[in-house]
Amino acid sequence: MTSPQILESARALVEPSLRQSIEQLDPHIAPLALYHFGWVDEHGKPTAGGGGKGIRSALAVLSAKAAGAPAEVGIPGAVAVELVHNFSLLHDDIIDGDAERRHRPTVWAVFSQGEAIIVGDALHALAFDVLLSGATEAGGAASGAAQAAARLASATAAMIAGQSRDMAFNERMDVTPEQCLAMEADKTGALLGYASSVGAVLAGADVEVIAGLEGYGSKLGLAFQAADDLLGIWGDPAVTGKPVGNDLRERKKSFPVVVALSQQSAASEELAGILSQDATLSEAAITRATQLVEQAGGKEFTSAVAHEYLNQALACMQAAPIAASAVEELTNLARFVVARDH
Amino acid sequence: MTSPQILESARALVEPSLRQSIEQLDPHIAPLALYHFGWVDEHGKPTAGGGGKGIRSALAVLSAKAAGAPAEVGIPGAVAVELVHNFSLLHDDIIDGDAERRHRPTVWAVFSQGEAIIVGDALHALAFDVLLSGATEAGGAASGAAQAAARLASATAAMIAGQSRDMAFNERMDVTPEQCLAMEADKTGALLGYASSVGAVLAGADVEVIAGLEGYGSKLGLAFQAADDLLGIWGDPAVTGKPVGNDLRERKKSFPVVVALSQQSAASEELAGILSQDATLSEAAITRATQLVEQAGGKEFTSAVAHEYLNQALACMQAAPIAASAVEELTNLARFVVARDH
Numbered sequence: 001m002t003s004p005q006i007l008e009s010a011r012a013l014v015e016p017s018l019r020q021s022i023e024q025l026d027p028h029i030a031p032l033a034l035y036h037f038g039w040v041d042e043h044g045k046p047t048a049g050g051g052g053k054g055i056r057s058a059l060a061v062l063s064a065k066a067a068g069a070p071a072e073v074g075i076p077g078a079v080a081v082e083l084v085h086n087f088s089l090l091h092d093d094i095i096d097g098d099a100e101r102r103h104r105p106t107v108w109a110v111f112s113q114g115e116a117i118i119v120g121d122a123l124h125a126l127a128f129d130v131l132l133s134g135a136t137e138a139g140g141a142a143s144g145a146a147q148a149a150a151r152l153a154s155a156t157a158a159m160i161a162g163q164s165r166d167m168a169f170n171e172r173m174d175v176t177p178e179q180c181l182a183m184e185a186d187k188t189g190a191l192l193g194y195a196s197s198v199g200a201v202l203a204g205a206d207v208e209v210i211a212g213l214e215g216y217g218s219k220l221g222l223a224f225q226a227a228d229d230l231l232g233i234w235g236d237p238a239v240t241g242k243p244v245g246n247d248l249r250e251r252k253k254s255f256p257v258v259v260a261l262s263q264q265s266a267a268s269e270e271l272a273g274i275l276s277q278d279a280t281l282s283e284a285a286i287t288r289a290t291q292l293v294e295q296a297g298g299k300e301f302t303s304a305v306a307h308e309y310l311n312q313a314l315a316c317m318q319a320a321p322i323a324a325s326a327v328e329e330l331t332n333l334a335r336f337v338v339a340r341d342h
Numbered sequence: 343m344t345s346p347q348i349l350e351s352a353r354a355l356v357e358p359s360l361r362q363s364i365e366q367l368d369p370h371i372a373p374l375a376l377y378h379f380g381w382v383d384e385h386g387k388p389t390a391g392g393g394g395k396g397i398r399s400a401l402a403v404l405s406a407k408a409a410g411a412p413a414e415v416g417i418p419g420a421v422a423v424e425l426v427h428n429f430s431l432l433h434d435d436i437i438d439g440d441a442e443r444r445h446r447p448t449v450w451a452v453f454s455q456g457e458a459i460i461v462g463d464a465l466h467a468l469a470f471d472v473l474l475s476g477a478t479e480a481g482g483a484a485s486g487a488a489q490a491a492a493r494l495a496s497a498t499a500a501m502i503a504g505q506s507r508d509m510a511f512n513e514r515m516d517v518t519p520e521q522c523l524a525m526e527a528d529k530t531g532a533l534l535g536y537a538s539s540v541g542a543v544l545a546g547a548d549v550e551v552i553a554g555l556e557g558y559g560s561k562l563g564l565a566f567q568a569a570d571d572l573l574g575i576w577g578d579p580a581v582t583g584k585p586v587g588n589d590l591r592e593r594k595k596s597f598p599v600v601v602a603l604s605q606q607s608a609a610s611e612e613l614a615g616i617l618s619q620d621a622t623l624s625e626a627a628i629t630r631a632t633q634l635v636e637q638a639g640g641k642e643f644t645s646a647v648a649h650e651y652l653n654q655a656l657a658c659m660q661a662a663p664i665a666a667s668a669v670e671e672l673t674n675l676a677r678f679v680v681a682r683d684h
Contacts, residue, residue: 026502026503026507028503028509029502029503029506091459094455094459095456095459095460096456113436113437113455114436114437114509115509117433117436118437118502118505118506118509120463121433121462121463121466121502122499122502122503122506124463124467125466125495125499125502126495126499128491128492128494128495128498129492129495129499132491132492133492133495133496145488146474146487146488146491149474149491150470150471150474150475152470153467153468153470153474153475154471154475156467156470157367157464157467160368160371160460160463160467161367161370161371161464164368164370164371164457164460164464165368165370167370167456167457167460168370
């Protein structure tokens with residue numbers, strides 16, 4: 001299957017369960033969550049499309065197949081990882097003051113900050129509920145479900161720690177490329193590592209299979225984040241759904257910026273001068289900063305890093321005893337993720 | 343033991359584990375969490391005291407004893423429930439715009455809203471991590487731990503649903519006393535029901551023991567919330583650490599207000615007029631509203647409801663096969679919670 005087919009087939013498998021879980025939330029919360037996912041408008045009226053790219057869902061169901069189990073085994077893991085990912089988007093949009101996502105106003109912008117906080121919290125708790133609800137019955141959860149929940153707690157904690165460091169970096173001009181990559185390994189790598197192995201965990205797979213898939217996902221997360229960082233500066237606003245130069249406007253110390261700032265060059269110094277200004281950056285300053293990040297080598301090096309991590313991801317997976325059909329699909333999906341334009 | 347002794351002994355048992363878990367958070371998050379708990383000042387310098395009342399901790403370790411297990415068995419449950427309770431306080435303070443808690447500036451007021459959101463999220467994930475971390479090892483979690491985590495997910499989801507309805511009530515003048523109690527059963531009862539049974543769950547107790555303790559805790563939660571609602575209007579600011587008339591200023595539809603508004607009387611109508619004003623309420627308006635809630639019977643009825651739920655809580659517990667020494671301590675603690683002044 002091609003990657004769009006893989007994503008579409010995973011969506012068909014996961015979306016009904018995901019929507020069903022969300023629709024069972026409190027009637028004050030569910031409409032806002034459905035709005036966030038793009039399934040209804042701000043008045044609760046159904047819309048076409050929505051649901052995001054679904055990369056994490058696809059990885060979760062593929063990881064069940066990689067362990068030789070039916071794709072369906074990965075569904076609760078896929079639902080849980082989408083819920084955690086989207087809780088973090090809801091809260092990030094408040095923290096970053098982003099009023100738009102996926103070409104639509106964000107939840108805090110349409111409703112309120114307080115409601116966006118609560119909806120995020122609700123999705124966070126729901127993720128654990130989805131994995132563990134079997135365990136409230138006498139007899140307890142299957143050990144796979146308990147392990148999947150335990151791993152979700154670790155991955156979510158790492159993601160939050162990464163987000164916190166990412167915020168702290170915005171105030172600093174001396175972040176090293178190594179510190180930036182370590183932050184991105186937590187912020188993005190941990191949850192992608194989780195997504196890429198949770199199906200195998202739920203299937204009760206051997207530890208080498210789980211470790212290989214988790215390694216694949218966490219390296220892919222770094223490649224994914226590098227691609228994201230490139231789009232955050234050079235992405236086409238019409239495709240990404242975010243304003244042009246958004247990351248520079250918010251003075252994010254994303255990897256291309258950190259690499260550029262770490263050089264000893266005239267471009268690097270001029271860039272540091274622009275980003276140290278107290279005032280809001282003008283559009284001209286953002287355009288100039290964009291050129292300077294490229295001149296100082298930030299674009300080229302980030303692109304090289306994306307491909308290096310992609311290769312490491314594929315190597316992790318190929319070293320593990322994984323079903324051949326899954327290897328092909330995971331390879332296609334990884335290449336697609338790094339080459340995407342939004 | 344008297345209630346202060348019970349609380350102190352539970353604190354001695356639980357606080358070291360709670361602090362240790364928090365101190366292992368990311369170095370950007372831990373100091374803010376330690377500040378929230380009152381263990382360090384805003385510069386990270388250790389302070390005397392802190393940690394809150396610790397009622398939930400005490401219930402959790404008592405519930406292990408109630409099941410005939412050592413109190414220590416309840417510790418992970420106590421830590422988890424304190425983490426969830428405090429994550430909700432961190433987020434509530436942002437949502438309500440409360441700049442003070444426990445006589446100190448709140449985290450969002452000292453640091454930033456974004457950091458307060460992230461710290462709350464970190465405590466939320468950590469709660470599940472604490473209960474489930476054993477399950478990442480091969481072999482999986484003990485079934486008690488998985489069940490404790492599953493119940494935590496349900497209780498947390500209920501708490502969030504209750505908070506969301508509580509927010510929605512602020513905009514409404516037609517909330518019925520029954521709707522208010524149903525909201526409080528979710529907002530406060532669910533997590534107290536969890537705290538009061540998690541030790542027994544971790545001890546692998548019989549279902550009647552767990553159900554009796556959970557019933558005790560959820561009824562106690564309603565009594566606790568009624569006491570809280572009374573303090574929110576008539577509490578002494580010097581003792582509660584919150585401004586006088588705080589709940590009326592924020593136009594919270596707490597139970598005394600809802601009861602007063604539901605009467606057919608002159609006092610009720612005058613109260614509705616004040617609370618429907620568009621403008622910020624003056625101190626004189628808050629003083630008058632306070633008198634009117636009392637005149638319309640809101641204070642007396644809430645106090646009666648608190649005692650009724652206290653009796654129901656004790657009846658739930660007495661009907662379950664619970665160790666006699668624990669019955670005495672749970673009874674003392676329940677009476678203390680309802681009679682507290684902060």
